[in-house]
Amino acid sequence: MESFEHYIPTKLYFGKGSISHLEESLNTYGKRVLLSYGGGSIKKIGLYDEVMKILNEGGFTVVECAGVEPNPRIETVERGSKLCKEHNIDVILSVGGGSTLDCSKAIAVGAYYKGDDYWQMVLDSRGTSKALPLIDILTLAATGSEFDGGGVISNMALNKKIGRSFTFPQVSICDPTYTYSVSAYQTAAGSADIMSHIMEGYFSRTDDSDLSEAIQEGVLKSVIKNLPIALKEPTNYSARANLMWNSSIACSGIPEYGKLDTYWPCHAMEHELSAYYDITHGVGLAILTPRWLEYILAKDPTITPRLAKFARNVWGLQGDDEAALAKQGIQALHDFFKSNGIPMTLTEVNINEEHFQAMAESACSHDRLQRAYVPLTVEDVKKIYQMCL
Amino acid sequence: MESFEHYIPTKLYFGKGSISHLEESLNTYGKRVLLSYGGGSIKKIGLYDEVMKILNEGGFTVVECAGVEPNPRIETVERGSKLCKEHNIDVILSVGGGSTLDCSKAIAVGAYYKGDDYWQMVLDSRGTSKALPLIDILTLAATGSEFDGGGVISNMALNKKIGRSFTFPQVSICDPTYTYSVSAYQTAAGSADIMSHIMEGYFSRTDDSDLSEAIQEGVLKSVIKNLPIALKEPTNYSARANLMWNSSIACSGIPEYGKLDTYWPCHAMEHELSAYYDITHGVGLAILTPRWLEYILAKDPTITPRLAKFARNVWGLQGDDEAALAKQGIQALHDFFKSNGIPMTLTEVNINEEHFQAMAESACSHDRLQRAYVPLTVEDVKKIYQMCL
Numbered sequence A, B: 001m002e003s004f005e006h007y008i009p010t011k012l013y014f015g016k017g018s019i020s021h022l023e024e025s026l027n028t029y030g031k032r033v034l035l036s037y038g039g040g041s042i043k044k045i046g047l048y049d050e051v052m053k054i055l056n057e058g059g060f061t062v063v064e065c066a067g068v069e070p071n072p073r074i075e076t077v078e079r080g081s082k083l084c085k086e087h088n089i090d091v092i093l094s095v096g097g098g099s100t101l102d103c104s105k106a107i108a109v110g111a112y113y114k115g116d117d118y119w120q121m122v123l124d125s126r127g128t129s130k131a132l133p134l135i136d137i138l139t140l141a142a143t144g145s146e147f148d149g150g151g152v153i154s155n156m157a158l159n160k161k162i163g164r165s166f167t168f169p170q171v172s173i174c175d176p177t178y179t180y181s182v183s184a185y186q187t188a189a190g191s192a193d194i195m196s197h198i199m200e201g202y203f204s205r206t207d208d209s210d211l212s213e214a215i216q217e218g219v220l221k222s223v224i225k226n227l228p229i230a231l232k233e234p235t236n237y238s239a240r241a242n243l244m245w246n247s248s249i250a251c252s253g254i255p256e257y258g259k260l261d262t263y264w265p266c267h268a269m270e271h272e273l274s275a276y277y278d279i280t281h282g283v284g285l286a287i288l289t290p291r292w293l294e295y296i297l298a299k300d301p302t303i304t305p306r307l308a309k310f311a312r313n314v315w316g317l318q319g320d321d322e323a324a325l326a327k328q329g330i331q332a333l334h335d336f337f338k339s340n341g342i343p344m345t346l347t348e349v350n351i352n353e354e355h356f357q358a359m360a361e362s363a364c365s366h367d368r369l370q371r372a373y374v375p376l377t378v379e380d381v382k383k384i385y386q387m388c389l
Helices: A018-027 A047-057 A074-086 A098-110 A118-123 A184-202 A210-232 A237-250 A265-277 A281-299 A301-313 A322-339 A353-363 A378-387 B018-027 B047-057 B074-087 B098-110 B118-123 B184-202 B210-232 B237-250 B265-277 B281-299 B301-314 B322-339 B353-363 B378-387
Strands: A004-014 A032-037 A061-065 A091-096 A134-138 A150-155 A160-165 A171-174 B004-014 B032-037 B061-065 B091-096 B134-138 B150-155 B160-165 B171-174
Touching (some): A004 A018, A004 A237, A018 A047, A018 A091, A018 A134, A018 A171, A032 A047, A032 A098, A047 A061, A061 A074, A074 A098, A074 A150, A091 A098, A098 A118, A098 A150, A150 A265, A160 A265, A184 A210, A184 A237, A184 A281, A210 A237, A210 B237, A265 A281, A265 A353, A265 A378, A281 A301, A281 A378, B004 B018, B018 B091, B018 B134, B032 B047, B032 B074, B032 B098, B047 B061, B061 B074, B074 B098, B074 B118, B074 B150, B098 B134, B098 B150, B118 B150, B118 B160, B150 B265, B160 B265, B184 B210, B184 B265, B210 B237, B210 B301, B265 B281, B265 B378, B281 B301, B281 B322, B353 B378
Parallel strands (some): A004 A171, A032 A061, A032 A091, A091 A134, B032 B061, B091 B134, B134 B171
Antiparallel strands (some): A004 B004, A150 A160, B150 B160
């Protein structure tokens, strides 16, 4: 069991009606609120009105930063940061999914940024740790941004997507009913994201970190159980609640405590897909993960027992032939994603091999892939991309 | 799945050598340190010297509060609180197990207490939430006090043992090697405490909180696996590390998120044993838990499926007869404690029925037992105590 550090100071209110904690939470920090949100889905579900009623009745001054993109852009970080400075904002309220929240985290730091080049701020965390207080209301079970300090920001002009630690939300309000109207496609993609956050750490050389193994297998089995229910019955509270709490835990670091750092290779490879093609993050992960597993199993058969364990404990497969089981587990993962409506080839999401070389080189430009569970070279990554076509 | 709130702002450093974070952690809060510890076991293992070297070389002023008891007393809380006031302490450093830490939490609050009656402070949390910063170095895997805000303080003159929320440690340093020298008896008792913290929440009417079920069963199975190893090989790092991280999670609230509050009935009953007889908390819990399960199963057979699940998923028992399985699971729990050297009757720890009536009345004086998984009356509690003789 390896050493680890735990620190998540976020207060998380989970459950139907948790918005009742919003006013008291905001009041802790002040009356001038930057309200950040995405493309307007929060208006469709009535959440915008619900929030504005609380803000108006509570006497808050509200400045809006609307239109935060999926794969949020550096331009929006800059816009929001300038709004905070201009309007002397006390606290940011993010209403939406992980993209809105990631962007809001960067804005919280950007509000104190003294430079002009906000992309430089994303790239270089030195001297940019001071942040405005941040409260979020979550509307999508996927990234887990509500329970960690990180965020991912895209610079489409440079085809770059960079993750870094910004700031923890002071308060996260997680009401599963706000995810009732999430489309089948986004629900499935979000679930793939949750599963990926777990699998990135599950496949590791460490096998004596008992609690982490239990949490990892527990989250995977819960998503496998609840995603089909949520797709069939979008207002099934229990299914939506399990997916939401799974999402918060999955990216918190807790599921891989005590395990050797695996450097999240699929995320490194997927960030290139999103940076070049702006596809849905969870879909990219769903396409990549089974191919990555297939590739590394062929490259390094010593990992067979871990993959057989995955097949047994996560998918309930049985048998004595470890090598066969390992392959069946990967197939089960692929089939699960497919049966829940996720396009399972890059071709289906209009990606061809044009940029594979550049993307593979970029993915390998930091040392994450070299230090991964099974180390990967540029050639390896290109081959994995090709398997996804 | 029920609503819940999560808030644990503690920074936890886990692993061998984590003490390297001590000096920087203390320096965040100041140079005047109250060092609290127990009966001197930290001197035997060399930890006292290691800590004093860091404190001396770091230029800290140290005031000692030694002799904190197992089941820490209100008198010690008063003594420590007065030392803080007298010496203008900036930060408390607790070195020891859960008792030392619980006492230190009460002292942290007591340092700001304006009254004279410290027992009143324990009883009434109103207006006593301000607390000195607190850092702990853990030497025992048991209570989980390093990862929650609560503490339990005893008033032996009144035969009362009261738990309340005091303050979270700012930093917890959890190095499994510090538990190498813990006696077999205390290792087993600590493990029973960990298991009890889980079982109090496992037995609940809620069965759709997937992650909580996975964590609960995961912790129980990990303790069942690692306790015998730690007893046989006291310096087995992996076993000690798993027990330690299990202990931190078990009492954090996380394992029962989303489950109906079960009000921890065994703890309510055990606190009376400790308050009257000053026995080891974990031993009291180990004696009570199988008898409590046996009693409530007889009282309310509708809980049979949950107990059968416990038998299957935790103990690996198999069979189609749910009622038989339920009983076998309870027996397995009893036998596990016994085989690890825990005295499994009250008679063995010199407790007779003299105070059963008063203890049962006291246990039922708050509404925890009436609202428990299977509600218990004074008569029920007396019968459970009698089953433990």
